Amino acid sequence: MSDPRVTLEPGGHTFEVGPGETILEAGLRHGLAMPYGCRNGACGSCRARVLRGAVAYPDGPPPGLSEAEAAEGYALPCQAVPEGDVVLELPQVGAAPDIPVRQMPVRVARMERVAPDVMRLWLKPPMTERLRFLPGQYLDVLLRDGRRRGFSIANPPHDDALIELHVRHHPGGAFTEHVFTTMRPKDLLRIEAPLGGFHLREAGERPILMVAGGTGFAPIKAMVEHALHVGLARPITVYWGARDRAGLYLHELAAGWARAHPERIRYVPVLSEPRPEDAWDGRTGLVHEAVLADHPDLPRFDVYMAGPPGMIRAAREAFLARGLPEGQLFYDSFEPAADPRLAAS
Numbered sequence: 001m002s003d004p005r006v007t008l009e010p011g012g013h014t015f016e017v018g019p020g021e022t023i024l025e026a027g028l029r030h031g032l033a034m035p036y037g038c039r040n041g042a043c044g045s046c047r048a049r050v051l052r053g054a055v056a057y058p059d060g061p062p063p064g065l066s067e068a069e070a071a072e073g074y075a076l077p078c079q080a081v082p083e084g085d086v087v088l089e090l091p092q093v094g095a096a097p098d099i100p101v102r103q104m105p106v107r108v109a110r111m112e113r114v115a116p117d118v119m120r121l122w123l124k125p126p127m128t129e130r131l132r133f134l135p136g137q138y139l140d141v142l143l144r145d146g147r148r149r150g151f152s153i154a155n156p157p158h159d160d161a162l163i164e165l166h167v168r169h170h171p172g173g174a175f176t177e178h179v180f181t182t183m184r185p186k187d188l189l190r191i192e193a194p195l196g197g198f199h200l201r202e203a204g205e206r207p208i209l210m211v212a213g214g215t216g217f218a219p220i221k222a223m224v225e226h227a228l229h230v231g232l233a234r235p236i237t238v239y240w241g242a243r244d245r246a247g248l249y250l251h252e253l254a255a256g257w258a259r260a261h262p263e264r265i266r267y268v269p270v271l272s273e274p275r276p277e278d279a280w281d282g283r284t285g286l287v288h289e290a291v292l293a294d295h296p297d298l299p300r301f302d303v304y305m306a307g308p309p310g311m312i313r314a315a316r317e318a319f320l321a322r323g324l325p326e327g328q329l330f331y332d333s334f335e336p337a338a339d340p341r342l343a344a345s
């Protein structure tokens, strides 16, 4: 019996899904740029509507798909396997840019604690190799025991001598506890990159809103620095939300972009719980609510956002309700990894 075949509409791309493969794995293997983020069924970035046929979830219903969405016919290809031939609605799928996903050893070149709970980390690839990626993509750090952790690449592709990450400390976390306690410059790590469908789409006319929550600033930084490097003409407004002033760990950098390029970059920092000692006279509240307050005309924009899952869920729901077309919203949700240790806890 032949393998089930998946067709993606309206593009008409078609491919077979091998035994044990998810629809996303098969699509990526066939060189298609299907959208995805966490690959755990949590973030919902890969969401597609089933037009014909049916899918199943061998690992159980994915948490990132609500019952209402499932009832409306949506599926998450990162977890779904086809039950026979399937047709999915997934606009904007093209051939993947010709960048192979690779594993490589990297050396910790520099570490800088930029906030009590944020480490800026620079990794050096081997002399003979360079990492190709699109601005906004992420890498996986491969832990010795087989677990992996995703981190957005914070440097733009043209500035690739070192790979920059912004790592928030999760006390007791399998990887970040190590970063904040025992990791030292010159340590070796193994990474896999580039990953993810979250990257700057340069073509287009619309102005751009970028919304970062906490270390979600990392991929936004890569995109803005890339946009400035290539002279992207579309104006960009960067919203950066954090709890307190310390959470805006590269505030001066972002303010500097806006000062140097006032016609192209606006920067709006927003604090949800400023401390008295912050003496904050800027915007307060939740960052996505600041975006909504400033933009009754949201559908005029392309929106890119990255940050913690709670922020991404709330912002996505509110932005779509404000009329932003789904095809103009791009995001990476920093979902915790779903490895056996977490599943058991």
Ligand SMILES: Cc1cc2nc3c(=O)[nH]c(=O)nc-3n(C[C@H](O)[C@H](O)[C@H](O)COP(=O)(O)OP(=O)(O)OC[C@H]3O[C@@H](n4cnc5c(N)ncnc54)[C@H](O)[C@@H]3O)c2cc1C
Pocket: 037, 038, 138, 149, 150, 151, 152, 153, 166, 167, 168, 169, 170, 171, 172, 173, 174, 175, 176, 177, 196, 215, 216, 218, 219, 308, 309, 332, 333, 334, 335, 336, 337, 342
């Ligand atoms: C596409 C993608 C990009 C990411 N980019 C970044 C980045 O640039 N910077 C960054 O700091 N993180 C990023 N993350 C999150 C990161 O992959 C890890 O989840 C996080 O660093 C914790 O890993 P850990 O091994 O220290 O903790 P774990 O051992 O995985 O977990 C320890 C404890 O912390 C909780 N926890 C873990 N992660 C989270 C989370 N994200 N939110 C809330 N609670 C959590 C767990 O539930 C658990 O209780 C990204 C995630 C994804 C999917």
